[in-house]
Amino acid sequence: MPGEFDLIRRFFSHPGAAPGVVVGIGDDAAVLRVPDGCDLVAAVDTIVESRHFPAGSDPRSIGHRALAVNLSDLAAMGAQPAWATLALTLPSADEAWLEGFAAGLAALARRHGVTLVGGDTTRGPLTVSIQIMGFVPRGGALLRSGARAGDLLAVTGTLGDAGAGLALAQAGGDARAATADAAALELLRRFEYPTPRVEMGLAARGIATAAMDLSDGIAGDLVKFAAASGLAAHVDVDRLPLSAALGSRESAALARDRALCAGDDYELMFAVPAARAAALAAAAAALELRLTVIGSFAPGRDVTWSSNGGAFTPAGGGFDHFA
């Protein structure tokens, strides 16, 4: 079994020079160069076994998700990802597990030009904490607080798929095999390998007035988004974008509940002035990404929902790890 001192180097060191990395893994700390005229953007997110993913999940998916949820935070800021550090707590230094985990993490890191610049491995219950760092031109970050009354509310992709995928993953191996039609596999993939909308976040800079990623379900996340901007928001839940895969496997009511409350979607929501909505849609189209206007912001404080022209109350308030 390799020692702690070897693990990070063996599984996570990158050969050769990486942009902005003066000193990478191997010293007491990394030395990094933020481009001139840019601000640093930093976030941290942790995923814990049996809490954020089922015990026994494919380690490749765990590595992917741990980085994806962090990249999603940078995407919501309109930031260009650059570097990450990894704090990995695991019960034992299982080589096959580590190889899968590192492969999942590395594949997504490469796709977005992210270099792992530091890490720490400790023994304990499986917990993966990644801090992601990136940059934006000074003053260019997309904040939650920038929405203005009258802005439209738009979301990327489709909602609720990951929640349905998690339910399938939790059903266990046999149930999973039994339900392995194309739609089920697509929903599972949406949970296990979420796609952070990094390019869309970058494209939205200068078009959207505010952004936030959807990690806990829009029913809860939108309350925070609107509060950060000091506004009310309204959503027509009949406009929530649902995938064909979700629609083929679940009732309309359950699909809608998943879209509102299940979380794990890692899509982005934007506030955008009506006059710039077409520009945002064009940016999404250029990325072959669905973008759907589902509501709007207004003066006030409440988030309200409607369906078929009547008031609607979401079943849940979003995922809260301590609720």
Place this chain on the structure above:
Amino acid sequence: MPGEFDLIRRFFSHPGAAPGVVVGIGDDAAVLRVPDGCDLVAAVDTIVESRHFPAGSDPRSIGHRALAVNLSDLAAMGAQPAWATLALTLPSADEAWLEGFAAGLAALARRHGVTLVGGDTTRGPLTVSIQIMGFVPRGGALLRSGARAGDLLAVTGTLGDAGAGLALAQAGGDARAATADAAALELLRRFEYPTPRVEMGLAARGIATAAMDLSDGIAGDLVKFAAASGLAAHVDVDRLPLSAALGSRESAALARDRALCAGDDYELMFAVPAARAAALAAAAAALELRLTVIGSFAPGRDVTWSSNGGAFTPAGGGFDHFA
């Protein structure tokens, strides 16, 4: 019990503006401004209950230690600390525990001008992961790899105290009370509230050629330090700085073993040219910090130890969380 969304804000938000913090806690990510002409320095370290500290430890000490071990990494780079993110996994949102933890963390953060800019709380076995960020003038970082043949090896403070303190802490409450003389309390304090040598790291820039912090015991850490510089090193173990508290409670042989192998000291070791050793000593003296030359670097690859003029072999190879 407060929700996850409240915990970070309630216990860790700072009022008012902090240097370089454009956007702090509360958005998808923090936006930070590295001073012009400086490089970013980033490190991550995790502490796990029952692995790095005894179960039931004072939460104030846990908060202090989680930040201290990270500050020690920045100190070893000669970096000015600035910002931190916190990934906190805890079994339940116990208010009294959180208040103590936050107080311990905040007191040390204030002392070093560190602002908490992001965080994530999840439920699970107690695990604290902090990523620290700071900066150095471009090209000014103290690396492990800078030592040159002929450089002296110097260490700050005294070694082995924290190891003895941990043994006392592990002995449990009754044994602890029974041994609560001044020396025992001092050793406990050295384990529970290590002092990161941040000011000394800053003062050593331009004087020392290389630096590394002592977290796992010099017997193992020096092997890594010498290897990073591509050199051999020799230590006269009779010169290892031992405290009066340690000497009053343990045999000379055990005290020496603790100094070599016990870890948790969070002192710094420096490589320094003989011609600049007086300057480094003066810098330490100005900080009322002990600095002791214990050996030197030479061409070659091995780390050797001597005592009373004869060869010496340390009992252990340093603390390895996966050994």
